[in-house]
Amino acid sequence: MAKMNLKVNHKTYSVDVDPATPLLWVLRDHLHLVGTKFGCAVGACGACTVHMNGMAMKSCQLPVSAAATQEITTIEGLSENGDHPVQKAWLDIDVAQCGYCQTGQIMAAAALLKQKPNPTDADIDNFMSGNICRCGTYVRIREAIHSAANMSKK
Amino acid sequence: MENKTSRRSFLKVSSISGGGMLLGFSWLASLKPTEVMGAATGAKDWVELTGFIKILPDNQIKILSPNPEFGQNVMTSLPMLIAEELEVDWKKITVEMGDYDTPRFKSQFTGGSQSIRSAWGPLRKAGATAKWMLLQAAANQWNVPVAELTASNGTVIHKASNRTSTYGALAEAASKLPVPSNPVLKKSSEHNLVGKPQKNVEGPKIVAGKSLFTMDYQVEGMLIAMAIHPPAFGMQLKSFDATEAKKMPGIKDVFDIEVYKKGYERAGFDTRTFNHLIVVVGNSTWEVINARKKVVAQWEPIVETKEMVTNFGRRKEETIIPAGLESSDKHMQKMLELQGQKARVLRKDGDPEAAFATAKKVIEKTYSAPFLPHNTMEPISCFAHITDEKAFFVAPIQIPDMMKQNIVANLDVPADKIEMKLARMGGGFGRRAYGHYIIEAGLISKKMKAPVKLIYTREDDMTNGVYRPAYIVTYKAALDANNNIIAIHIKGGGIPEHAVHENRFPAGAFDNYLAEGWELPSNITIGAFRAPRSNFIASAEQSFLDELAHAIGKDPIDFRIELLKKAKSSPVGKNNEYDAARYIGVLELVKEKSKWTATPKGTHRGVAAYFCHNSYAAHVVDVSMKSGQPVIEQVVSVLDCGIVVNPDAAKNMVEGAVVDGIGNSLFGGLKFDKGVVTQQNLNQYRMIRMKEAPKKIDVHFVQNNIDPTGLGEPPFPPIFAALANALYKATGKRFYHQPFINELNKKA
Ligand code: FES
Ligand code: FES
Numbered sequence: 023m024a025k026m027n028l029k030v031n032h033k034t035y036s037v038d039v040d041p042a043t044p045l046l047w048v049l050r051d052h053l054h055l056v057g058t059k060f061g062c063a064v065g066a067c068g069a070c071t072v073h074m075n076g077m078a079m080k081s082c083q084l085p086v087s088a089a090a091t092q093e094i095t096t097i098e099g100l101s102e103n104g105d106h107p108v109q110k111a112w113l114d115i116d117v118a119q120c121g122y123c124q125t126g127q128i129m130a131a132a133a134l135l136k137q138k139p140n141p142t143d144a145d146i147d148n149f150m151s152g153n154i155c156r157c158g159t160y161v162r163i164r165e166a167i168h169s170a171a172n173m174s175k176k
Numbered sequence: 177m178e179n180k181t182s183r184r185s186f187l188k189v190s191s192i193s194g195g196g197m198l199l200g201f202s203w204l205a206s207l208k209p210t211e212v213m214g215a216a217t218g219a220k221d222w223v224e225l226t227g228f229i230k231i232l233p234d235n236q237i238k239i240l241s242p243n244p245e246f247g248q249n250v251m252t253s254l255p256m257l258i259a260e261e262l263e264v265d266w267k268k269i270t271v272e273m274g275d276y277d278t279p280r281f282k283s284q285f286t287g288g289s290q291s292i293r294s295a296w297g298p299l300r301k302a303g304a305t306a307k308w309m310l311l312q313a314a315a316n317q318w319n320v321p322v323a324e325l326t327a328s329n330g331t332v333i334h335k336a337s338n339r340t341s342t343y344g345a346l347a348e349a350a351s352k353l354p355v356p357s358n359p360v361l362k363k364s365s366e367h368n369l370v371g372k373p374q375k376n377v378e379g380p381k382i383v384a385g386k387s388l389f390t391m392d393y394q395v396e397g398m399l400i401a402m403a404i405h406p407p408a409f410g411m412q413l414k415s416f417d418a419t420e421a422k423k424m425p426g427i428k429d430v431f432d433i434e435v436y437k438k439g440y441e442r443a444g445f446d447t448r449t450f451n452h453l454i455v456v457v458g459n460s461t462w463e464v465i466n467a468r469k470k471v472v473a474q475w476e477p478i479v480e481t482k483e484m485v486t487n488f489g490r491r492k493e494e495t496i497i498p499a500g501l502e503s504s505d506k507h508m509q510k511m512l513e514l515q516g517q518k519a520r521v522l523r524k525d526g527d528p529e530a531a532f533a534t535a536k537k538v539i540e541k542t543y544s545a546p547f548l549p550h551n552t553m554e555p556i557s558c559f560a561h562i563t564d565e566k567a568f569f570v571a572p573i574q575i576p577d578m579m580k581q582n583i584v585a586n587l588d589v590p591a592d593k594i595e596m597k598l599a600r601m602g603g604g605f606g607r608r609a610y611g612h613y614i615i616e617a618g619l620i621s622k623k624m625k626a627p628v629k630l631i632y633t634r635e636d637d638m639t640n641g642v643y644r645p646a647y648i649v650t651y652k653a654a655l656d657a658n659n660n661i662i663a664i665h666i667k668g669g670g671i672p673e674h675a676v677h678e679n680r681f682p683a684g685a686f687d688n689y690l691a692e693g694w695e696l697p698s699n700i701t702i703g704a705f706r707a708p709r710s711n712f713i714a715s716a717e718q719s720f721l722d723e724l725a726h727a728i729g730k731d732p733i734d735f736r737i738e739l740l741k742k743a744k745s746s747p748v749g750k751n752n753e754y755d756a757a758r759y760i761g762v763l764e765l766v767k768e769k770s771k772w773t774a775t776p777k778g779t780h781r782g783v784a785a786y787f788c789h790n791s792y793a794a795h796v797v798d799v800s801m802k803s804g805q806p807v808i809e810q811v812v813s814v815l816d817c818g819i820v821v822n823p824d825a826a827k828n829m830v831e832g833a834v835v836d837g838i839g840n841s842l843f844g845g846l847k848f849d850k851g852v853v854t855q856q857n858l859n860q861y862r863m864i865r866m867k868e869a870p871k872k873i874d875v876h877f878v879q880n881n882i883d884p885t886g887l888g889e890p891p892f893p894p895i896f897a898a899l900a901n902a903l904y905k906a907t908g909k910r911f912y913h914q915p916f917i918n919e920l921n922k923k924a
């Protein structure tokens with residue numbers, strides 16, 4: 023066990039956990055930020071995607087000790103009122119089916135748009151292929167990312 | 177408006193605290209006492225009209241959605257049916273997921289593409305009933321005939337005297353009125369909500385990452401539990417040593433549980449997965465994951481057992497669970513061997529043997545498909561808190577009511593003490609029809625005397641599954657000298673069931689027809705999977721018909737339509753399950769919408785159609801090849817599922833089915849090696865990703881006024897073959913064995 027400070031969504035939390043604990047479980051079990059999902063715990067599904075210093079990161083692959091001094095953003099902190107352009111586009115296009123993968127998808131998409139404000143289909147396909155949607159909403163995700171990109175331009 | 181009233185026909189009145197009235201709407205007109213849900217129905221001032229509608233004096237209106245939600249959007253579309261008849265502003269009402277409360281809702285079942293189909297009448301009736309009572313309450317108050325009143329946007333209006341009153345103001349009085357037995361429903365031409373796209377009511381919560389799923393559920397003092405099951409099918413627990421595990425930080429206890437009691441007579445969905453488990457319970461997920469590794473367990477082979485199972489009200493059936501460690505390659509050998517032996521005749525028309533004997537040419541092809549894991553995005557989980565007062569669950573379960581007798585029998589809880597929140601499910605696809613995990617969580621909570629959340633890791637989920645069975649089928653056609661098909665023979669088997677639907681197309685289109693089936697028992701657990709038999713048999717049948725069409729030089733769509741016309745005008749046999757006219761309808765529309773004869777340059781197209789779960793579906797798939805791998809350029813899909821309640825959500829479902837079907841046919845396949853699942857997580861098991869998804873999916877619905885039928889399953893089965901047929905055009909190779917990627921990458 024080790025005490026450490028975590029900066030999540032601009033708040034500082036102090037936790038006392040095994041430093042090897044994946045950030046995913048600290049977010050979910052200790053900070054009760056359950057928007058970051060557990061899907062595989064081996065880095066293969068993207069359900070657990072968060073931002074570390076603005077970059078998309080699979081929180082199941084990140085020991086909490088490595089996240090300790092970094093700026094972490096989870097879906098709960100992506101926007102104040104759930105109105106980030108990506109979230110808005112997701113609602114406009116009504117992307118979700120079961121919804122379980124969607125917070126990870128949204129975090130990945132938001133990170134993509136930060137790097138590439140105007141992604142092509144190929145950019146999207148490459149960047150987003152780390153995130154599985156078992157319900158098969160990929161075509162809508164693609165459309166929503168383009169729509170969010172357009173929204174941000176205005 | 178008809179105003180015959182009856183208190184006994186389908187509604188039951190009882191008081192709730194706070195002076196309001198509760199009207200329990202009974203789905204199938206059977207009268208069971210309605211239980212008051214206490215805290216669940218909540219605030220004092222809510223007045224309930226029918227079991228589905230709650231109204232506050234300030235005209236806030238809530239509609240309860242009865243059926244579990246796993247992404248098919250019933251939480252939006254079912255309340256739409258109520259709101260349509262109730263005459264309320266959809267934008268102003270709120271929708272809430274109903275708890276498990278079958279006396280109130282009567283039917284709470286999500287599966288078999290049945291939600292909309294079975295709710296269509298009853299939920300509209302619930303809305304109309306409440307509206308009638310509100311109108312009657314206003315009529316009484318104003319002393320005018322009810323016929324002079326209209327209802328709109330949550331308000332009753334008397335035009336003649338220019339008076340209006342909100343539902344909120346009338347609800348209390350309405351709730352005390354007798355209940356009409358047969359309120360008049362709107363005509364579909366009068367619908368202003370049904371048939372217009374409405375957004376997912378939970379969309380804002382989903383994109384904000386709110387706690388919606390069982391996995392997310394947390395309460396003060398909650399413990400985390402994980403189970404250890406045998407490493408292989410065909411094994412069981414012999415003994416274990418938890419000394420080290422118990423010493424690990426945060427660990428509360430390690431013990432074993434027997435999920436179903438000895439002698440428990442299983443019903444429909446009580447599939448017995450691994451029944452004897454080791455359980456590790458602790459404070460946090462990570463601590464339990466680590467301690468679980470320290471448990472030392474000994475396993476032993478199972479012996480063959482026989483069990484009586486009552487299947488869905490059908491007769492009791494004996495199920496054999498054989499001993500042995502099964503492997504996929506042996507399965508295949510055995511299936512091929514059994515294909516050569518005698519099988520049960522399922523249907524016979526004419527004299528197929530004679531026709532085959534005189535055939536000038538016989539075309540015979542064999543198709544197979546492996547076991548499939550559901551891999552719902554949210555792995556299996558369940559929250560349970562069993563106390564003396566009640567057994568409380570938060571459960572992701574498709575069919576809560578069918579769990580009741582299981583909970584009563586295996587947790588020793590009286591039925592009236594069961595309380596269950598039906599959490600939004602992170603995918604179902606049939607997997608969450610099998611609620612063994614509810615019993616597991618309950619047993620753990622009972623033992624720990626604490627609130628417990630049972631979590632399956634992805635490995636647990638994949639290796640303790642209820643898989644889509646493995647299947648094989650051979651299609652054989654007899655051709656005469658003029659290339660007329662004079663007989664069809666279908667023979668199929670599977671582990672542990674065959675997939676032959678003997679009364680579906682092409683039965684009915686051939687004078688000489690024979691369908692046969694056999695099954696091979698297995699100790700690998702199987703179950704529902706988005707129409708498990710249909711999705712395999714459609715892939716085989718529709719590939720075979722394509723191959724036949726090419727063999728006799730006919731256009732694949734015209735060939736199918738020709739056969740269906742024959743089945744329509746002079747059907748062979750009596751039990752044909754499908755409506756040939758609707759089948760033809762989807763084929764004609766997909767031909768038109770895809771501009772069938774104008775294949776875009778550089779692409780190759782394939783078609784397939786199928787009927788299941790009361791609906792008809794057809795797809796045209798366009799592929800191009802890039803470095804030997806298929807790129808899905810476009811899919812055009814046509815569905816005939818009657819009236820479409822929520823068109824955009826329905827499109828989303830079809831798109832999902834298309835992606836799911838392409839993924840599973842290209843990549844899906846769970847392998848076993850001596851009982852061990854060889855792919856145990858998503859880094860070892862290929863699922864379709866964004867890169868492989870179609871670039872475009874164009875969905876169309878046949879417009880008609882037929883009462884809605886299913887949509888969850890029907891678009892799924894035919895996509896496999898549409899892809900196989902397109903791949904044939906692209907590569908010149910036929911695809912007989914799933915997953916197609918293996919065939920595709922095989923060196924010629
Ligand atoms: S849970 Fe982290 S990638 Fe799947
Ligand atoms: S919406 Fe269900 S997994 Fe993506």
